[in-house]
Amino acid sequence: MKRNRTTGAIDRRVPGRGLGRAVAIAFFLLVTPVIARGEPLDIAVPVGPLRVRLQADPDVRIVEDVQLADVAVWEGRVGRDPGRAAVVFLTATGDDEPLPGAGAVGALVEAEDVRWRGTSSGHLEHAHPLAGLEWRAWPRVAVRTVLLPGGFRVLAAAGGRPLLAEGRIGGRRVVVWTAPLGARANRDLAAFPLLGYALHAVTFRAAGARVASLGAWRGAPIPGERTAELAALALLLLWPLTMAAFGIARRSRPPPAEVLALYAAPGAAPEWRDPSFARPLSGFFLFLAGSIVLLPPYFWVVGVVVPNRVQPFPQADGIWGSIVVLFEVVFYLFDFATNTAFVRFFAATRIQEPARALRYAQLFLWWQALSGLLQLTLVVVVVLAGPLSGTTYALYGFFLLLHGIVQVPGVFGIGYHVLQGAQRFDYASVVDVLEKRVLSILAPLPFVLVLRAWGRAHPMYGEAFGAIVGLGIGAYVTQWLTMGIGLYLCRRAGLPIRPLFGASFGGREIREVFGYGARAIPGQVAFRAASSVEIVVLTAMLANYTEWLGIWGLLQSRFSYLVLLAYAFFDSGVPVFGEALGAGKRSLAQYLVGRFLQFATLWGAVVFAILAALGPTFIRGAVEPQWHRAAGLVVVAAFARALACPGWVSDALQRGANYPLLFSCVLGGEQVLRIALLFILVPRFGAAGLFAAIVLSLSTKTLVAWWLNHRVVLPLRVSLWQSLGAPVAAGAILYVLLAGLVAVVDPTSPSGAQAVFYGGAVGAIAAALFVLGIVGGLDADGLGEIDRAARMTPVLSPIARLFALGARAGARLSPWHGRFPQPASADAHGEAEELTRA
Numbered sequence: 001m002k003r004n005r006t007t008g009a010i011d012r013r014v015p016g017r018g019l020g021r022a023v024a025i026a027f028f029l030l031v032t033p034v035i036a037r038g039e040p041l042d043i044a045v046p047v048g049p050l051r052v053r054l055q056a057d058p059d060v061r062i063v064e065d066v067q068l069a070d071v072a073v074w075e076g077r078v079g080r081d082p083g084r085a086a087v088v089f090l091t092a093t094g095d096d097e098p099l100p101g102a103g104a105v106g107a108l109v110e111a112e113d114v115r116w117r118g119t120s121s122g123h124l125e126h127a128h129p130l131a132g133l134e135w136r137a138w139p140r141v142a143v144r145t146v147l148l149p150g151g152f153r154v155l156a157a158a159g160g161r162p163l164l165a166e167g168r169i170g171g172r173r174v175v176v177w178t179a180p181l182g183a184r185a186n187r188d189l190a191a192f193p194l195l196g197y198a199l200h201a202v203t204f205r206a207a208g209a210r211v212a213s214l215g216a217w218r219g220a221p222i223p224g225e226r227t228a229e230l231a232a233l234a235l236l237l238l239w240p241l242t243m244a245a246f247g248i249a250r251r252s253r254p255p256p257a258e259v260l261a262l263y264a265a266p267g268a269a270p271e272w273r274d275p276s277f278a279r280p281l282s283g284f285f286l287f288l289a290g291s292i293v294l295l296p297p298y299f300w301v302v303g304v305v306v307p308n309r310v311q312p313f314p315q316a317d318g319i320w321g322s323i324v325v326l327f328e329v330v331f332y333l334f335d336f337a338t339n340t341a342f343v344r345f346f347a348a349t350r351i352q353e354p355a356r357a358l359r360y361a362q363l364f365l366w367w368q369a370l371s372g373l374l375q376l377t378l379v380v381v382v383v384l385a386g387p388l389s390g391t392t393y394a395l396y397g398f399f400l401l402l403h404g405i406v407q408v409p410g411v412f413g414i415g416y417h418v419l420q421g422a423q424r425f426d427y428a429s430v431v432d433v434l435e436k437r438v439l440s441i442l443a444p445l446p447f448v449l450v451l452r453a454w455g456r457a458h459p460m461y462g463e464a465f466g467a468i469v470g471l472g473i474g475a476y477v478t479q480w481l482t483m484g485i486g487l488y489l490c491r492r493a494g495l496p497i498r499p500l501f502g503a504s505f506g507g508r509e510i511r512e513v514f515g516y517g518a519r520a521i522p523g524q525v526a527f528r529a530a531s532s533v534e535i536v537v538l539t540a541m542l543a544n545y546t547e548w549l550g551i552w553g554l555l556q557s558r559f560s561y562l563v564l565l566a567y568a569f570f571d572s573g574v575p576v577f578g579e580a581l582g583a584g585k586r587s588l589a590q591y592l593v594g595r596f597l598q599f600a601t602l603w604g605a606v607v608f609a610i611l612a613a614l615g616p617t618f619i620r621g622a623v624e625p626q627w628h629r630a631a632g633l634v635v636v637a638a639f640a641r642a643l644a645c646p647g648w649v650s651d652a653l654q655r656g657a658n659y660p661l662l663f664s665c666v667l668g669g670e671q672v673l674r675i676a677l678l679f680i681l682v683p684r685f686g687a688a689g690l691f692a693a694i695v696l697s698l699s700t701k702t703l704v705a706w707w708l709n710h711r712v713v714l715p716l717r718v719s720l721w722q723s724l725g726a727p728v729a730a731g732a733i734l735y736v737l738l739a740g741l742v743a744v745v746d747p748t749s750p751s752g753a754q755a756v757f758y759g760g761a762v763g764a765i766a767a768a769l770f771v772l773g774i775v776g777g778l779d780a781d782g783l784g785e786i787d788r789a790a791r792m793t794p795v796l797s798p799i800a801r802l803f804a805l806g807a808r809a810g811a812r813l814s815p816w817h818g819r820f821p822q823p824a825s826a827d828a829h830g831e832a833e834e835l836t837r838a
Contacts, residue, residue: 041207044069049181049190050199056459057200058218071207139188139315141179152176164202175206188313191455191464193221193395215394219460222394223401228384231401235377238408242373246366249503259496260354263422275588275835277595280576281789283425284569284599288803289796290433291765296758299618301441304754308624311448314551316467320399325531327403330378334371337520338364339417340574340655341513346421347575348582359505361418363513365411366503372410379404398465402472412479415486418495423579425572426794427489432568435482443481444474516660523664530671537678537690551630551687563607563641570600570645573652581657583835586714589657591828594718595785596649598777601724604645605731606768611638613738614757621753629687636691642731643698646724650705657713666708670701721820726777733771734764769803773810779821781829783808 040059044066045051050073054060066072141163152167155175166175177199181190189195197214204211214220311317342364350357383397416435419428448470455466487497573596580589615634623630654663674697681689710716738760747753769786772778778786786804793800811817 041204041209042068042070043073043203044071045073053181053196053199053459054203056196056219057203058460059200059212060203070209071203073203138194139192139313141186141189166205173206173208175202177202188315188464191313191462191467192315193462193465195462196221196460220394221398221461221465223384223397227398227401231380231384235380238373238376242369242409246370246503249362249366249501252502252504254355254502254504255358255496255499259499260358262494262496263354263357264351275576275579275585275832276785276788277592278785278788278792279423280425280569280572280596281599281785282792282794282800283429283572284566284603285789285793285800285803286426286429286433286796287566287569288765288768289793289799290437292762292799293796294433294437295761295765298437298441299757299761300754303618304622304750306441306445310445311467311471312624313464313467316464316471318551319396320468320471323396323399323403327400329525329529329532330375331407333521333525334375335368335521336371336514337517337660338367338513339413340520340660341516343417343421343575344516344578344656344658345512346418347423347578350422356509357421358499358502359509360513361414361421361500362502363505363509364417365414365500368410368414370410372407375407375410376404399468399472402469402476406472406476406479412483413486414500415483415488415490418490418500419486419493420568420572421575422493422495423572423575424489424493424495425568426792427493428572429568430794431482431486431489434485435478439478439481440475443478444471447471447473447477516658520655520660520664523660523667526664526668526671530674533675533678537682551633563604563638563645566603567648569603570596570648570652573649574656577653577656578658580831580835581714585828585831585835587717587824587827588831588835589714590717591822591824593649593653593714593716594723594822594824595782596652597646597718597723598727598782600645600649602727602730602768602772602777604642605727606734606764608638608642609731609735609738610761610764611635613735613742614760617742617747618753618757621747622750622757633688633691636688636695640691640694640698643695643702647698647702647705650702650709653709654705654713659713662708662712666701666705669704670697673697673700717822717824719820719822722777722779722782722822726772726775726820729775730768730771730777733775734767738764766802767806770806770810773807773812773817774814776814776816776820778807778811779818779825781822781825783811 040061042063043054043060044063045054051062054073055062063069152162152165154162154165156164162176163178164175166173168174179186179189196219197217200217200219201211215222342360345360346357349360379400383400416428416431419431448467451466451470452463453466455461455463491497576592577589580592612635615638616631619631619634620628651663651667654660654666674693677693677696678690681693683689685692706716741760742756745752745756747756786807790797790800790804
């Protein structure tokens, strides 16, 4: 650290070396706008946070002589603790009156009856339109002075008290900002990307000068001319290169028959030829075993290290998370359900027609590459030349461009989807675990830290801006690493890689894939659109919405995301049901539906027990105060995620059975109900109403979907106790035990809260199959498949075998063992043998 010779302030910029310096310099060149300079405003400002901010404004010039300044900035303090109460006077200077010295500030305050009433917290509630500032997007003001100046007009308020006010003292225009930027509790406020523009606007307003709009201000953290030039150059290079590569792929020769045969029988392992439930169950066991090993470090990183140390700004999570959700509508529209269609048709044809299965893969790959590039082109046009550039929401411009880049080259999931279609769920699960539990968490960390330091060094953007960019770059790096791992495991599984990049598909494959997509895409787009509406509702109805979006993301993407970590298991139902029903094995499909429903319900019940019993204590004890509002919502959020599990099995059945239109209608109906409930419940209950709407719509959708499945898709033959009752009972028992643990231990320290959460969560997951066996949820067939799946589980097979031992031990102790068998078992085994011999 060095001390600035001019201001005396300590420069805390992190020296950028190697990758960090390269990223920071490249990003600086990208984001620096190029706009003609005008006449600067002369400002006199003492050393402090405001001086650092105002020095970064390209339209001002710092002068030391207040008599030469257009505007003088004072930072007054009350009491011995400068972080608890401060007032800033932005005062226009005049030639006829000398500016009072610092010693006169107290008398000036006293004469105007400005009272100090300690500190308080609140939200920005309303604002005079100050050059288009979007005050409702700002973070909470955690610490501020309660200022009641006589005759002053309030421009912005927090918690009903003035945050920004203006008036006149001694003939001068005075603007008062009541939130001290140097207070640690106001770190989110000081890091907000629009703070620099707010200070620019109020200083120019104090001087009586014209305030430039956000888009016209040279220091605005929005895309400028240099960004437009670089984006245009990139597109001019990417489009010809992509089309040239596609032309070469179209002229490539089809692979020989011996290579195509490898897609029909990858690995040649006998257990992977058996179409039993053990194949997808092995992938589920990998998630369970991975949870045992990774859950403590995973939640320590995502629940403690990231929000407390690496990325402590809810606003950054909220802004980036909202962009991801909003962008998903565009992505799924352009994807056109080709990923689901590819997996479904690849699984149904790879044994009988491997050449045709390969053509489905090639069509998927090239459609993703071309549509991803088209998405980036549209984003560039909207951000740089569209209506967004002229509004306050232009702040999102860089982040939208960054997310658009994540879509290029658009083929990151090819390895994972090929493994899914080939039903190598062991390797597919490894890819999913590494992406969701490891890479997506760890890859962004160094970029967030480096770019936060860059933001501190460039106050016109701010630390939170740098954190958001770090999240985006980390997401892009994660995609590249995931693609590399997926393709490597395809090779390990005996699946040829090079033929995937050919382009020998024809009209038949195009008609089938896009015909399937035309029926499936309305439901997927409706679901993503409803998620976007959630963002819009939070934005429109809640003050401090960027921070609320961060809280929502903490619950959805970190805590409740524990449910989603097993989504690959639910999604594996698409190729499993597709293969069975494509071969006409209805009894096998009925049996598989019962087993999928059983373990999906179990996983949802276990995760709900963990989060509902342990989550509030963990959040209040181990996470910093700016995140504590999530504690009151974690139970309803966990319940909403648990309800989704049986619904995801229904979705997989409809897609795998080639009923995409039914899937779209059910999913679309859920979203219509969900949106209607949002507008009813959120105004009354705030953020809790959001999760209540999700719970009610999911419950309705799940009941209606399974009734339609039974009547239209496949008559259900399942044991209600095995598939539903026993898993729910197991979850209830685990919840009681975990709640009792919290009541007995009553952790009060951060380390105690973490220890209870980690120990309780690992214990609940480890005991889940044991408890399921005790309540009569496992029959002989189920135990046999558990044994086989444990042996097939890659990497963590010893832990999976412990699950199998626990299941058998629970079944031996159960007085209800064997009383509730799956009714389709006998017929299913016969059809499975027929399919294996084929």
